[in-house]
Amino acid sequence: MTPEALLHPTPAGLYCAPGDFYIDPVAPVDRAVITHGHADHARSGHGSVIATEETLAIMAVRYGEEFTARRTALAYGETTNVNGVGLWLAPAGHVLGSAQAVIEFGGLRMVVTGDYKRRRDPTCPAFEVVSCHIFISEATFALPVFHHPDxxxxxxxxxxxxxxxxxxxxxxxxxxxxxxxxxxxxxxxxxxxxxxxxxxxxxxxxxxxxxxxxxxxxxxxxxxxxxxxxxxxxxxxxxxxxxxxxxxxxxxxxxxxxxxxxxxxxxxxxxxxxxxxxxxxIISDHADWGELTDTVEAVDPDELWVTHGREDALIRWAELRGRVARPLHLIGYEDDHD
Incomplete structure (x- = not known):
């Protein structure tokens, strides 16, 4: 199976066809995997939601009675099977409960970072590097001018x-x-x-x-x-x-x-x-330019897919280093929370 057949963008969001689920969908869907509780990633109206316990609690607080979805809480590192697709969550270091979605099917592993940062945050677990074939990274601050101080x-x-x-x-x-x-x-x-x-x-x-x-x-x-x-x-x-x-x-x-x-x-x-x-x-909950590029080097994927921000600069940086990279052009995400 090609990576595009396993995971590809749709108007509703990033869709895993074999598993029949979406990651951080921007419209109500039957089955959603939510990386973290910010409103541009965690919307109400889904039939069922898979996320960390903390993210589910955040959604319940923010949406109240509107949050009627069936809920499956996954601990970091705990694997579940969704229609034959392996799914587990790894810490993203963004906010409480934030996670990278790790998808495994047919010998292929894809990682969707959601939003993430690499520096220490005393309110949530640190980002975990997960090796993979396809690394789908955010790019909110993907310009060399962005260097966040201590x-x-x-x-x-x-x-x-x-x-x-x-x-x-x-x-x-x-x-x-x-x-x-x-x-x-x-x-x-x-x-x-x-x-x-x-x-x-x-x-x-x-x-x-x-x-x-x-x-x-x-x-x-x-x-x-x-x-x-x-x-x-x-x-x-x-x-x-x-x-x-x-x-x-x-x-x-x-x-x-x-x-x-x-x-x-x-x-x-x-x-x-x-x-x-x-x-x-200058306090950010997103990776700065150095954190983004260091993370790509540490993960060392076969392909880098870039979304949620300044895709062009990060893609150009990757190509100059001989890496395969492409933009996803997902819509519906904002940077107001930073």
Whole structure:
């Protein structure tokens, strides 16, 4: 069987014909394999879903009663048989529960990374290199300009700014799933033991992370009054919120706030300027250029298929090194969560 016969793009998403299942489909399907819980990969409306326990829990929290699918939880490394096709999941290092989908059939192994990163993340298992014939990689930051600095160093920038401006509130825009919890956990690792205030939109997912053993406490709601009814003084405090909240009327309650944004896109100064970000924090949940190319070298596949981003540069890099590479041109995926 050719790789294209085993796995190929369709309008609904990447489809495994022998197994009759889709990976991260963009439309409702009978059987879906979900790599992680971000909304552009994990949609509601599927008949059945195969994913890690954590991803299924994230989908249940995010979709509530809309998440009616039959659910099969797979632990990392656990193999299931789907219509004769072997399927197992390997850590992707992207967010809690994120996984690479490993498909095996007729002596052929294909790996679909979903979104991934290679640097340490205290909120989820590290990416695992899986040798394969066909490696299907994301390419969100697949340009040489994207080199993400040390995450600890970026968090220390935030703490230094807090010390420099003790009268101001630092509003940190961070995506609700993965980025917010990672920033909080890194703050804790840097010795920040004061309460961290969070926007209400982050509460359920932070609670879920803690239920899976990721310690984020102490967290407090970023409300105008505390539990005793006293007005909250946010001077000198760190508040984590969705990126869109930084420019909303909600942000006006804080004293002279310092707008911060945690994203790999903060490497591009114009993006920071457009968003009105005073303190850009280059913290990404995706692989940067070096991580992408190092991963391809480590996996050493017969063919590289590229999707979800800047395909051309990564394909050109691979071809210059004698590798077979091609774009997939999948549609329906966004990079808003970074």
């Amino acid at each position: 995450t600890g160093g970026e968090v220390r920038k935030l703490l230094a700014s807090q010390q420099q401006f003790p009268e101001r509130t630092h509003l940190v825009g961070a995506y609700a799933l993965g980025k917010a919890q990672r920033v909080i956990r890194h703050l804790r690792e840097e010795g920040y033991d004061r309460p961290i205030f969070i926007h209400g939109a982050l509460d359920r997912l932070c609670t879920l992370y803690e239920s899976f053993g990721v310690n984020l406490s102490p967290l407090l709601p970023a409300t105008l009054k505390d539990s005793s009814g006293e007005k909250t003084d946010f001077s000198g405090e760190i508040v984590i919120c969705p990126p869109a909240a930084i420019q909303s009327t909600w942000a006006r309650r804080f004293p002279d706030p310092v707008p911060c944004f945690a994203s790999g896109w903060m490497r591009i100064r114009q993006r920071a300027k457009q968003r009105g970000v005073e303190l850009p924090l």
